[in-house]
Amino acid sequence: MLLLPAIDLRAGRCVRLLQGNFSDSTAYSSDPVETARGFEGDGARWVHIVDLDAAEGRGADNLRVIERIRHALSCRLQVGGGVRSIEKARALLALGVDRLVLGTMVVRSPGEVRRWTGLFGQRFAAGLDARDGRVRISGWTEDAARSDTEVAAGLGALGLRWLIYTNISRDGTLSGPDIGRTNGAARAAGLPTILSGGVGSEKDVDEVAEKKDSLVAGIILGKVLYESRVNLGALVTRYPQSPCLDWDS
Secondary structure, eight states, X not given: OXXXXXXXXXXXXXXXXXXXEEEEEEEEESOHHXXXXXXXXXXXXXXXXXXXXXXXXXXXXXXXXXXXXXXXXXXXXXEESSOOSHHHHHHHHHTTOSEEEESHHHHHOHHHHHHHHHHHOSOEEEEEEEETTEEEETTTTXXXXXXXXXXXXXXXXXXXXXXXXXXXXXXXXXXXXXXXXXXXXXXXXXXXXXXXXXXXXXXXHHHHHHHOOTTXXXXXXXXXXXXXXXXXXXXXXXXXXXXXXXXXX
């Protein structure tokens, strides 16, 4: 099972939001590069980065911070948040980002997403963020008026080959992951899927490993790491991060 430590960037700092609320954030580190180095040192093969400023559409984005992280690490980077133009996608890919996560674009501009996957190949994952089974877009601020399984079912036709599913109501709460909805979205999409949101303990990680659908390939770890509720190095020992987990096919 792939373990992806998360770095959420706001004004160049590592923060965590509570249930996607931009007005309820906690800053954990002013040095995201050093944080990312620590994750790689603990054995992470992937680091998951979200540019919250770009997602919200306010202030400067964190492109230069992402560039510094890329130069500092040899592991793979997955980046999302505000990737809503081909220029932004090109800029991130040019930095050496391995995979981009598309959320709003998947709902609002599926034809454009199909064009991007045709141009750049398998470099994109869908970021499906939902509350009570309803998809949210634009930094989780707008209701897309579609269900998570409905949107998931159309992802393969867009040339997308991976899915990151987030239950917004669990995100940042440490209250436990939503394995059931993640499994449902994975089956609807028919794609390798990463669970995100709510992980609060090592027991939660074990429960995901035990109860996940075969399509659920991994889990994103955020606040649970920053609050020192789990040890990433110990988890990597229990769940070895072999090259076959790199989603290359």
